[in-house]
Amino acid sequence: MTKNLGQIDQEAQYKGNGSIIQILKHFRTGFRTRLAHPESIAQNMKPSSRLIILASAVFLSACATMFPQAVAVGDSEADVIARRGQPTYRYQDGKDRLLEYKMGPWGQRTYMARIGPDGRVVSFEQVLTTQKFATIKVGEATKNDVLKTIGGPSETSYLPLRDLEVWSYPYKEADVWNSLMHVHFDRSGVVQQMMNGPDPRFDPDRRFPFSMMR
Template identity: 65%
Template sequence: MHFPSETVTVNMFKRICAVCTLAILTGCASLMPPAVNVGDSEADLVAKRGRPTNRYTEGNERIYEYMQGPWGQRTYMARIDSTGRVKSFEQVLTNEKFASIEVGKATKDTVLRTIGAPSETSYLSLRDLEVWSYPYKESNVWNSLMHVHFDRAGVVRQMMNGPDPRFDPDERFLFGGFGLR
């Protein structure tokens, strides 16, 4: 036996499922923007990724920075050559890029052009060092923070990484001890 109210309930359920599926697909599309390819024009890059979060220059190249997400674990850098074409496009918050920053030689400008702007800055008064912090996925696995320390002249004096406390359940407010020890 089939009742009219069952038909209404089934149809309503199907509509809700369709709306939820559409919302999920739309969300996924925004998380995965179109690929940027070497040789794309600067206009293609901006059409695919939007306005960059920062712009830098190095010689006759332009560098566009694209910081990603609220947790900031990815930053993409597009290098644009003198002809206005994408020369490279890569995720730069990686072990390899951090290792390319030379302690005692690299400056703030070098760091900005290599890994982009920091997610957070702080100052260590006892050591007189400015610290730029970069959240990233160490080895594409661990939620980590890289801290780049600069002296007053803006030269890198130390780099230090460790776990990102935002992902530590014992440190999160409401999830584990309210951060008290």
């Protein structure tokens, strides 16, 4: 039986549509299988996709660390820990408790939460500031006083010629300049000098490989 060109085109189109239908059915079946077994999605996921998901999780975690939830006066200690995590250190100041939170990629911020005897926040402030440093009295303040005022140092050193221990605190002077405050203690642990200067980590001439040229 001779077929005309119209019939041939119709049959070809039908076969083509049939192939497309089979493909769609196969895709639908596979999609349902993946919904029923989500673990197969992770197993078949390309390495690049996994890296993207991992990077996204790290980014969200970093954002949570750099931009934590606010703490308000009157919040409970449990609220502070829920929003900020466990403190880097705890201090006792009379009947109050101090929770220290070191923050920032360069350690330029330290928040101190003061918890009253009733377990509620009395104050919550960033303590690495010029104003806070000014409250430390040379010749009177002890190491314990410094810890309760501005928290623990980012770095410690010793000056053998002067026989002084130095605690260094990176901070943003006037919220602009990358600086270091050095607190000097004598052998008895009393502050003898407060001295600030530029933070060498932000000096391009001191960064590798430029530092090798000096």
